[in-house]
Amino acid sequence: MGNKTILYTQHVAMGAKIVDFGGWDMPLHYGSQVEEHHRVRQQSGMFDVSHMTVVDVTGSDARDYLRRLLCNDVERLKQKGKALYSAMLNEQGGVIDDLIVYLMTEPGVSGEWYRVVVNCATREKDLRWMSDQVTKMDVALTEQPDLAMIAIQGPEALERVKSVLSPFRQNLIDQLNLFQGQESEGWFIARTGYTGEDGLEIMLPDDEAEAFWKALAEAGVAPCGLGARDTLRLEAGMNLYGQDMDETVSPLVSNMGWVVAWEPSDRFFVGREPLEAEKAAGVKFKLVGLAMETGKGVLRHGQTVVVDSENEGYITSGGFSPTLGYAVALARVPFATADEAEVEMRGKRVKVRVVKPPFVRHGQKVYS
Template sequence: MTDKTVLNATHRSLGARMVDFGGWDMPINYGSQIEEHHAVRRDAGMFDVSHMTVIDLHGARSREFLRHLLANSIDKLKVHGKALYSCMLNEQGGVIDDLIVYYLGEEFFRLVVNAGTRAKDLAWIESQAKAFDVQVKERPEFAMIAVQGPNARTKVLGLLHEVDRPRIEKLGKFAAAAAQGPHGMPLFVARTGYTGEDGFEIIVPGEHAVVLWEALVAAGVTPAGLGARDTLRLEAGMNLYGQDMDESVLPWEANLGWTIALDEGRAFIGRIALEQQKAAGVPRVMVGLVLDDKGVLRHGQKVLTANGEGEILSGSFAPTLNKAVAFARIPAGEPGEVRVDIRGREVPVRLVKYPFVRDGKPCEGI
């Protein structure tokens, strides 16, 4: 039995090719994945991400609970509406999930977690929350639409109630606020995303999602499927849970060290394991690869280095670059000439610093 978002019939009426994505019947494209990718890089596109899980936390000790639960420091959030990206680790330091947490009040935080990890995340969070007397409430009645691209914010702003526009226009990156959409529908507008472009992720009550989607289409926003979302986030250097990291991987090995806050005296779950691995030396590193020849780098392909074998995590043709790029996890140390085994052929690749694309343009050296 696959789940459907409230926009399912809308996708089908637009001619979307639907696929099973972590138990959800979702659009992979509406015709051309590459055209949808370019629409987001050059103008504005939107994704139905209603399959993602919204979890609200309420309680006087919510902040204290999040200090314990998350590897990033919740105390970086000092202003209402601000958001933080963090990993949630197990005691061994493995990544249970990555998520965004919003600070909505001293006793109210909102988490957005991955769809594919919903059940285990909820079970984990609930078990950890008990000791802090924090109420964990899933919000399945919400839909979510990500509007992304250089013109995305302008197009969304035009649909908001006049009184809200100046405030939402001034909304900083990684911050969220409430606003009224078409016909006064209540929106939660966050300046976040998963494409490397500016834009908003909008949480909307499910019953208003179709009207909002149609208003966005009328405003010139291109519907884009999860296929384009994947190539956009890869170009932007963003990890995908389950492919780039999971419970067998510590954040150090997934280029997520920047999200780890080893602040004085904070005993978050997984901290001991993280510090032990750091002290002992991290055995594997995550790197960016570019294939200048023809062909496509893909998940699971073997990577050959001077220090032994690694493997491709996320890999794809990158439409903005017109060549294939990938993340790979390889043994630490000077890797020498790196090659990838593509169907039995050893193809040389270049090791690069990523992101591969920023602000719609290839990064230097890519």
């Protein structure tokens, strides 16, 4: 028996097939993960992501602490509620976890604080690492285990959510920029997600979550499980921690170079030196997209990518793309890899195109 989110009984009542995910009993799908995928691309779907770990970072050194902890720079957050995708690196430059950090106040004010959302499977090591990095700074880390989190995603997501909320919160949603969140009476409503569609991620007190989930279902938002969440994020070219990157690889070989803020050059962050050395020596690998546009078969995690007689790579995440109708993957390959490769699949070699992710955004194929 794993941990259960506050919405567990709802999942079971809605017919979910439950699987273990990082120690949590979570819905895999409610019948068909492919149908759920299409609902998100075409209308709207909702995901229980309450298993994710929310940590509030407060104290007068909160900003300096995060500028040291994260490879992306929270100085880039210039507006209240703005979100930044980042990673925590170890001293070798490997990725401890990827995360989202929100600036919860106006920038620079006294009492400035941040909210960080990290993965559930990495919770313990993340909390330990974050705590170890505080050293002598004035920083408090407060986990928020009593917050539920629901992601509502899809072209109709904002309208459907607004239809079940108060005029005040409707207006709040209308004012949100992309990648920004705002607080409202214990709720935190953010225009972020993990699907490549517009949508919201809403944190709210556990005791309000069930009523909100039911209201969304009645408003026509399809409950979706981890299966659809995985194919949606894969199409959107978004990494999954533990598959596409982990502590043994740097962001530079994980299609996360954009997440590393090199400037200002005098900002120290954990992992900076090894990354600079890696860059100076020439980055050896890259994380690319693979598209198997012809033939039957599904690219899967762990398959070998043959580039030429001497070079090979491996698939970090693969799967069937319901939107495109064929298999796609993320793969780590030698840096010089051109636009074609072969994948070893069930004793055969199949041709794939090497492309730049994402594959799909806003319901449309976007790679070329």
